[in-house]
Amino acid sequence: MTDKLNTGSHDLPITEALAxxxxxxxxxxxxxxxxxxxxxxxxxxxxxxxxxxxxxERLVIPSGTLKVRSNDDDYRFRAHSAFTYLTGAQEPxxxxxxxxxxxxxxxMRPRSPRSAGQEFYRDxxxxxxxxxxxxxxxxxxxxxxxxxxxxxxxxxxxxxxxxVLRGVDGSIDALVSPGEGDGEFATFLAEMRLVKxxxxxxxxxxxxxxxxxxxEDVVRALPAAIAxxxxxxYIEGIFGLRSRLEGNAVGYQSIVASGAHACVLHxxxxxxxxxxxxxxxxxxxxxxxxxxxxxxxxxxxxxxxFSPLQRQVYDLVLAAQDAxxxxxxxxxxxxxxxxxxxxxxxxxxxxxxxxSNPDLESGLYRRYTLCSSGHMLGLDVHDCAxxxxxxxxxxxxxxxxxxxxxxxxxLQPDDLTLPPELRGIGVRIEDDLVITADGARLMSAGLPRRxxxxxxxxxxxxx
Numbered sequence: 001m002t003d004k005l006n007t008g009s010h011d012l013p014i015t016e017a018l019a020x021x022x023x024x025x026x027x028x029x030x031x032x033x034x035x036x037x038x039x040x041x042x043x044x045x046x047x048x049x050x051x052x053x054x055x056x057e058r059l060v061i062p063s064g065t066l067k068v069r070s071n072d073d074d075y076r077f078r079a080h081s082a083f084t085y086l087t088g089a090q091e092p093x094x095x096x097x098x099x100x101x102x103x104x105x106x107x108m109r110p111r112s113p114r115s116a117g118q119e120f121y122r123d124x125x126x127x128x129x130x131x132x133x134x135x136x137x138x139x140x141x142x143x144x145x146x147x148x149x150x151x152x153x154x155x156x157x158x159x160x161x162x163x164v165l166r167g168v169d170g171s172i173d174a175l176v177s178p179g180e181g182d183g184e185f186a187t188f189l190a191e192m193r194l195v196k197x198x199x200x201x202x203x204x205x206x207x208x209x210x211x212x213x214x215x216e217d218v219v220r221a222l223p224a225a226i227a228x229x230x231x232x233x234y235i236e237g238i239f240g241l242r243s244r245l246e247g248n249a250v251g252y253q254s255i256v257a258s259g260a261h262a263c264v265l266h267x268x269x270x271x272x273x274x275x276x277x278x279x280x281x282x283x284x285x286x287x288x289x290x291x292x293x294x295x296x297x298x299x300x301x302x303x304x305x306f307s308p309l310q311r312q313v314y315d316l317v318l319a320a321q322d323a324x325x326x327x328x329x330x331x332x333x334x335x336x337x338x339x340x341x342x343x344x345x346x347x348x349x350x351x352x353x354x355x356s357n358p359d360l361e362s363g364l365y366r367r368y369t370l371c372s373s374g375h376m377l378g379l380d381v382h383d384c385a386x387x388x389x390x391x392x393x394x395x396x397x398x399x400x401x402x403x404x405x406x407x408x409x410x411l412q413p414d415d416l417t418l419p420p421e422l423r424g425i426g427v428r429i430e431d432d433l434v435i436t437a438d439g440a441r442l443m444s445a446g447l448p449r450r451x452x453x454x455x456x457x458x459x460x461x462x463x
Contacts, residue, residue: 005118006125008072014122022121026114031139039088039290040145042199046086046192047146051102053188058162059098060176061189062169066092066125074125076249080168081379082189084291088144091134095172097157105147107154110136165189190386193378195400200378201434203292204402205443207247208432210286211294212446214242218282219300219461222274226302231274232256235282243286251293252381255283258302262426263410265371276303279310281426285381293381295404296444297430304458309421311451313409317427318449320344320407324373328405328433328440332397338373341407345369354418368411374404377432397435402443406430 050059063083066074079090087096087106095107111134112120112127121129128134140148149157158175163185166173196204217238225234235256243250257267258274262281274280280302285294299314301307306314324341339360346365349355357364376383376392383402384392397403408428411418429449433440448457 005123006072007122008124011122011124014118019118022118023115029133030136034135034139034142036145037088037143039199040143042197043086043088044145045197047096047098047104048102049192050086050188051098051104053192054098054163054185055102056100057181058100058158058160059096059185060158060162060164060172061086061096061098062165062172063087063089063092063094063096064168065171072124078248078291080165081193081291081383082165083168085189085193085379087146088290089140090291093151093169095151095154095169097154097162103147105149105157106140106144107149107151107157108137108140109151110134110140110148186386187388190384191388191391194376194384194387194391195398196378196402196434197400200292201400201402203288203290204294204377204432204434207251207286207288207292207294208296208443209446210242210246210288211284211296212444213246214239214284214286215282215296215298215447216461217242219458222302222458222462226274226276229273230271232258232261232270232272235274235280236270239282239284243284247286247288248291249287251285251287251295255281255297257281257283257426260413260424260426262299262428263412263424264426265410274302277307278302279306279425279427281428283428283430291379293377293379294432294444295377295381295406295430296432296447297406297408297428298447298454299427299429300454300458304462305455306451310425313411313422313425313427314429314451316345316348317407317409317429318451319348320373321405321429321431321449324405324407325431325433325440325442328397328403328435329438330397330399330435334393334395334397337405341373341405342369345407345409352422354422367415367417369407369409371408373407374430377402377404399435399437401435402432403435404430404432 061083063079069075077092093109098104120127124130137148162176163181164176166182218235221238225231228234236254253268255267256270258272258280259278261267261272279299281299283297287293320341323344324337327337327340346358350358410426411422413424431444433442448454
């Protein structure tokens, strides 16, 4: 499985003398401080649950491969969520194999030895001199508490039938013929993450808390951002700094949308000016070092105070979110919080004279609030997306599930069904909640939601 050396077209040739010189004179840098990661006890339980669901079968879950951004420049690697969930590891080109006996092995590319080969100083993709140190097999076994095997031995291990998580690594897909059970396998890998354990909830809380600090950074930076011709991008950078200081990165492309840009649901160009007379909708989340992400949206008045019309729109969205949150409890239908929020939105639009028919069955309200009002949250920002509708969208809530509640109003600037003064206003309020035994806990309570609280919060941060 080991690739040939990944060298660049502009690399200088290696002389025999240099190759001989590079093969000698290196100190032993094996780690003696490797200890089991706290996550390892949880990943072992997850692998056991997976094996018990498919007894007597071989199960294959790749971590994924490096992907080219431009020419010989790769994107920063991010392991597939199912792989990380089951191993805690995050290196590219690794493969988890659960054997028919239930035993698990991690096939991996270990660090390149100094005494043999030239990968460590010549290979731009995998060489230690180029991209940093990887654990060796013994270190990885200690860290992840799983048997670790060189990736070159993988083809022999996959000589028989197996279920494979396909579409993650084409080279692994090619080793095992597709089977009818692969789809069922992928579905279960998504559904087994619907309920979070205590470690996951704590990890998500860390991501949420770091995200709250990122929003505070943004408010403090608003005067400088307003003065900059690309104020949205300025804000994106400020939040990105916090995400890298306290986590792996942002969990998804940050939406920093001022004025009418807030009416674009996934505005990620983030290249506009900030007008003090307008609102700023910011949807962003820190991804933790263990790849769990927060997902929070706040809509802020760039002047520090909402105008009466802005507050009118904001308060309707807030009322919808309050009503939705009040429905969250074990046993409640997943769709109920969304439908509850939409009833409040539709009735409010009817009261304003915008919507003639507030009946949800007509669907007319969706012109002004097109997307759903929430989703599962975890390793993916839209977590467990491969789950069956009956287990997720049409299912009921369970203690330990983590989800977002995010109603919004997006009043397009060119919508002639709206009075002119409402056109171009976009508001979304999004919070992260964990379902508890008797309701739900607001994980993002560290950020204000109500208009007067937001104004006071911004005034305190801006001095």
